[in-house]
Amino acid sequence: MLRFKENLYRWIFTIIAFASLVFLLGIVIVLFKEALPIFKKVKVLEFIFGKYWYPTYQPPEFGIFPLIMASLWVSIGAMLVCIPLGVGSALYLNELASPRQKAILKPLIEILASIPSVVYGFFGMVVLAPFLQNLFNLPTGLCALTASITLGIMAIPTVCSIAEDALSYVPNSFREASFALGANRWETLIKVVIPSAGSGISTAVILGMSRAIGETMTVLMVAGGAAVIPKSFFDPVRPMTSAIAAEMGETSIGSDHFHALFAIALILFLITFLFNIIAEFISRRYRLKLGLNI
Amino acid sequence: MSKQLTQRIGFTLFSLSIFITLLFLFIIIYFITIRGIKVISWEFLTQPPRQAMTEGGVAPAIIGTLYLTLGAVIFSFPLGIACAIYLNEYSPKNYIVNIIRLSVNNLAGVPSVVFGLFGLAVFVKYFGFGVSILSGSLTLGILVLPVIISASQEALLAVPQVLREASLALGATKWQTIRRIVLPSALPGILTGLILSIGRVAGETAPILFTAAVFYLKGYPKSIFSEVMALPYHIYALMTEGIHPDKQTAIAYGCCLILLFLVLLISLTAVIIRQRQRRFYG
Amino acid sequence: MDKKTIITKEKSEYVCCSEDIIKIKAQDINFFYGKLHVLKNINLDILANKITAIIGPSGCGKTTFIRLLNRMHELIPNVTLTGKIYLDGQDILSSCVDPVEIRRRIGMVFQKPNPFPKSIFKNISYGLEINGIKNKEFIEERVIESLKKAALWEEVKDRLYDSALKLSGGQQQRLCIARALVVKPEVLLFDEPCASLDPISTRKIEELILELKKDYTIVIVTHNMQQAARVSDYTGFFLMGELIEFDKTKKIFEAPTDPRTEDYITGKFG
Numbered sequence: 001m002l003r004f005k006e007n008l009y010r011w012i013f014t015i016i017a018f019a020s021l022v023f024l025l026g027i028v029i030v031l032f033k034e035a036l037p038i039f040k041k042v043k044v045l046e047f048i049f050g051k052y053w054y055p056t057y058q059p060p061e062f063g064i065f066p067l068i069m070a071s072l073w074v075s076i077g078a079m080l081v082c083i084p085l086g087v088g089s090a091l092y093l094n095e096l097a098s099p100r101q102k103a104i105l106k107p108l109i110e111i112l113a114s115i116p117s118v119v120y121g122f123f124g125m126v127v128l129a130p131f132l133q134n135l136f137n138l139p140t141g142l143c144a145l146t147a148s149i150t151l152g153i154m155a156i157p158t159v160c161s162i163a164e165d166a167l168s169y170v171p172n173s174f175r176e177a178s179f180a181l182g183a184n185r186w187e188t189l190i191k192v193v194i195p196s197a198g199s200g201i202s203t204a205v206i207l208g209m210s211r212a213i214g215e216t217m218t219v220l221m222v223a224g225g226a227a228v229i230p231k232s233f234f235d236p237v238r239p240m241t242s243a244i245a246a247e248m249g250e251t252s253i254g255s256d257h258f259h260a261l262f263a264i265a266l267i268l269f270l271i272t273f274l275f276n277i278i279a280e281f282i283s284r285r286y287r288l289k290l291g292l293n294i
Numbered sequence: 295m296s297k298q299l300t301q302r303i304g305f306t307l308f309s310l311s312i313f314i315t316l317l318f319l320f321i322i323i324y325f326i327t328i329r330g331i332k333v334i335s336w337e338f339l340t341q342p343p344r345q346a347m348t349e350g351g352v353a354p355a356i357i358g359t360l361y362l363t364l365g366a367v368i369f370s371f372p373l374g375i376a377c378a379i380y381l382n383e384y385s386p387k388n389y390i391v392n393i394i395r396l397s398v399n400n401l402a403g404v405p406s407v408v409f410g411l412f413g414l415a416v417f418v419k420y421f422g423f424g425v426s427i428l429s430g431s432l433t434l435g436i437l438v439l440p441v442i443i444s445a446s447q448e449a450l451l452a453v454p455q456v457l458r459e460a461s462l463a464l465g466a467t468k469w470q471t472i473r474r475i476v477l478p479s480a481l482p483g484i485l486t487g488l489i490l491s492i493g494r495v496a497g498e499t500a501p502i503l504f505t506a507a508v509f510y511l512k513g514y515p516k517s518i519f520s521e522v523m524a525l526p527y528h529i530y531a532l533m534t535e536g537i538h539p540d541k542q543t544a545i546a547y548g549c550c551l552i553l554l555f556l557v558l559l560i561s562l563t564a565v566i567i568r569q570r571q572r573r574f575y576g
Numbered sequence: 577m578d579k580k581t582i583i584t585k586e587k588s589e590y591v592c593c594s595e596d597i598i599k600i601k602a603q604d605i606n607f608f609y610g611k612l613h614v615l616k617n618i619n620l621d622i623l624a625n626k627i628t629a630i631i632g633p634s635g636c637g638k639t640t641f642i643r644l645l646n647r648m649h650e651l652i653p654n655v656t657l658t659g660k661i662y663l664d665g666q667d668i669l670s671s672c673v674d675p676v677e678i679r680r681r682i683g684m685v686f687q688k689p690n691p692f693p694k695s696i697f698k699n700i701s702y703g704l705e706i707n708g709i710k711n712k713e714f715i716e717e718r719v720i721e722s723l724k725k726a727a728l729w730e731e732v733k734d735r736l737y738d739s740a741l742k743l744s745g746g747q748q749q750r751l752c753i754a755r756a757l758v759v760k761p762e763v764l765l766f767d768e769p770c771a772s773l774d775p776i777s778t779r780k781i782e783e784l785i786l787e788l789k790k791d792y793t794i795v796i797v798t799h800n801m802q803q804a805a806r807v808s809d810y811t812g813f814f815l816m817g818e819l820i821e822f823d824k825t826k827k828i829f830e831a832p833t834d835p836r837t838e839d840y841i842t843g844k845f846g
Contacts, residue, residue, distance in 0.1 A: 002467065003674060006467050006468060006469055009469045010384055010469075013376055013379055013383075014380055014384065016372075016376035016377060016380065017376060017377040017379075017381060019373065020373045020376075021377070021394065023436055024397070024398065024401055024436070024439065024440065026412075026416070027401070027404075027408070027412050027436070030412050030415050030416055031412070034411075034415050084311065085314055085315050086311075086315075087311075088308050088311025088312065089308070089311045089312040089315050091311075092308040092309055092312040095308070096305060096308060096309065105316075107561070107565045108316060109315065109319075111319065111557075111561050112318070114490070114493050114494075114497075114557050114561050115322065115497075115554065116497025116498065116499070116526055116553055116557065117497070117499070118499045118526040118529050118530055118553075119497070119529070119550050119553060119554060120322075121530070122529055122530075122533060122550055123322050123325065123326070125533060126543060126546075126547075127321075127325050153318045156315050156318075160315070184297055184298075184301055186297070186301035186304050187297065187301075189304075210403055214405030214406070214407075214408075215405070216405060216406060216499075217499045217526075217530060220530075221530065221533060241405060241500075244411065245407055245410075245500055245503055248410075248414070248504055249503070253419055268405055268407075268408060269404055269405070269408050272403055272404055272405060273400055273401075273403075273404065276400040276403045277396070277400055280396060280399065280400065388653075454690070456686065456688065456690040457692060457693075459648065459651065459686065459690070460686065460690045460691075460692070460755075461692070461702070462651065462679060463648060463679055464680075464683070464703045464706065464756065465676050465677070465678075465679040465680030465703070465706065465707070465759060466706040467676050467706075470706045474702065474706070475692055478693075478694075479693055
């Protein structure tokens with residue numbers, strides 16, 4: 001009887017697990033299924049590198065290069081904000097903060113991480129954009145710069161917590177050896193700790209970038225919405241995620257525009273998936289290098 | 295430049311980083327609280343909107359968010375935890391399982407708008423649920439499923455193998471070991487993951503953009519097949535639709551405040567659970 | 577129930593002595609981690625109500641061997657085991673025997689104390705609960721009995737519901753022994769039980785093991801030769817996966833037959 005129950009439980013868990021995995025696999029399948037039809041109308045290279053995104057014109061044009069550029073600019077801009085602040089904060093937490101400070105600061109940073117993206121978007125729209133508009137005398141505050149800054153702030157907690165983890169994995173013995181040789185804390189940090197944690201910090205950066213590229217609501221509300229290749233950070237732009245979110249509501253199911261948006265989603269998916277895999281790969285080699293258990 | 299000076303400058307930069315980061319946090323919270331609190335009232339929290347969204351309250355949006363979150367939780371929690379238990383305790387430890395684990399972890403980082411599209415294609419159209427609480431909940435559930443699986447797996451992995459061995463050596467079966475030793479030990483970690491997922495689900499907009507949310511609903515949702523208002527979507531819609539920007543912005547501040555408060559509450563709960571766990575293990 | 581007379585030993589054949597009952601018989605045991613041949617042609621008898629020590633240098637296979645006896649090796653992926661292990665004449669490796677049953681009759685104490693993150697009381701009552709025993713008085717009785725047998729009762733009787741993790745290393749190990757005793761096994765396997773303990777705790781546990789011999793068959797793996805000499809009745813010397821010599825402890829330590837045994841005993845290696 002007991003053996004029967006045991007096997008029953010094993011089967012229940014196996015079935016449930018496979019059901020979950022089927023759902024998750026389903027995401028990939030659906031993306032491909034709905035995205036591929038557009039490539040019968042537009043060649044893949046034309047799609048990716050085409051400079052004109054006019055999906056509602058007659059005839060429509062489906063070049064997403066401006067969207068890709070927009071995503072890139074905004075993400076890189078965000079990185080310029082979140083890497084120094086995120087890594088700097090991580091270094092503070094790791095090297096300078098007392099245990100008590102750490103116990104307060106880490107949760108605070110986590111709170112920053114859990115603020116919904118729509119709230120960031122809102123804040124960017126009503127506080128940051130007007131502020132920047134006044135500061136730089138711009139026609140509109142809704143532009144790549146505002147999006148970059150807002151996204152950057154959003155990504156700080158991601159970068160900070162992963163970098164801080166990476167720094168904490170560096171064995172104390174490395175630090176002790178450096179001190180024993182007469183180096184001070186700064187030199188030890190720069191020459192021993194940070195290089196050792198280098199891969200971990202790269203992981204943090206990659207995942208931060210992945211987060212920035214994938215963010216939807218914030219850029220939707222703040223980036224401005226013009227599907228044009230940006231020439232400066234003060235231009236309004238339309239990153240890939242905004243394009244999908246803004247336009248999906250207006251397309252009819254099964255139309256070319258519909259499939260084109262799915263194609264953008266597919267590309268987004270592949271990019272973020274790739275980033276995450278690279279990050280995972282780097283972080284494994286990092287832990288191996290330090291001699292930690294995976 | 296002397297070593298001491300370099301160190302001083304460097305460390306000051308670090309302190310500056312975290313100061314600026316926290317400054318951002320406080321600025322955001324400050325603005326939203328100051329301007330949001332003006333709008334908050336009992337009426338705001340319990341009454342539906344009137345006068346083309348310029349007066350009244352946002353109660354339907356609050357309720358809607360509640361329904362959607364509940365639905366997502368009911369769908370994803372049991373599935374996610376069971377999947378994690380299978381992957382960590384029952385499955386053979388070959389490299390196929392490793393690939394599955396990797397993929398699940400990475401799905402947790404996929405943009406939420408992709409999940410929204412998935413929900414649109416599958417639940418709204420293919421299954422025919424239409425724009426509804428059901429579609430929205432399922433989409434949100436799938437969004438958060440990888441997160442729950444990951445977090446639960448990590449919690450299970452953190453239970454030392456020697457405890458399982460001790461239990462099995464006493465003649466316990468695998469399920470007894472899981473139920474009585476592994477799960478209780480992993481519970482704080484699993485709970486933290488669950489609670490943070492709730493926070494995530496409540497605040498997400500992109501997945502419900504095409505699957506559940508509407509700007510205006512007459513009355514309250516009547517069934518799981520009806521459309522629904524939701525707080526995050528309401529904020530977005532207030533700022534991008536409608537014809538009274540001033541009043542709507544004020545209401546949006548109020549909604550942000552409510553959302554922020556909810557999210558804060560949830561984060562706090564997770565932190566407390568983690569502290570209590572640390573204290574028990576001494 | 578076999579009674580055998582002394583049989584002259586070839587290198588890896590079994591030896592046992594008259595008047596003693598064989599509790600566990602390991603026959604032609606070969607064990608592989610993947611392709612690595614870790615245990616080679618082991619033939620060994622564990623005698624009832626005696627303490628058998630397994631000694632040898634690190635990596636010789638002694639822990640691997642002891643874990644076969646309660647089928648704990650099945651928790652590791654990619655291993656192969658050939659040969660037979662008999663408990664009271666019954667083949668315990670056969671696939672129709674549930675390992676769960678075996679582990680209720682053969683208990684194990686591990687190298688590092690591993691109490692559950694529960695109270696002291698719950699740690700011990702666990703063994704009873706998984707066997708479906710629900711009667712509270714009965715459980716309480718048995719818990720106290722085990723704690724007394726493990727010589728831990730006096731030290732914890734006022735704090736039975738405190739977390740077991742707050743006990744010292746030696747106390748935790750005695751807790752693990754009490755935990756193993758409560759299900760009333762027939763055999764107790766000790767895998768280097770004192771390896772992580774201080775000398776005083778070690779001595780207490782050795783005394784405990786000597787006491788337990790009256791009611792249990794005991795197998796103890798140890799890298800501490802003096803401990804083996806102090807405590808055991810029979811000793812088996814393992815080297816590189818082979819059983820080099822097995823005999824009464826006195827004989828092994830005073831007049832070993834194989835030169836390798838003598839080298840190990842006298843400290844020439846290991």
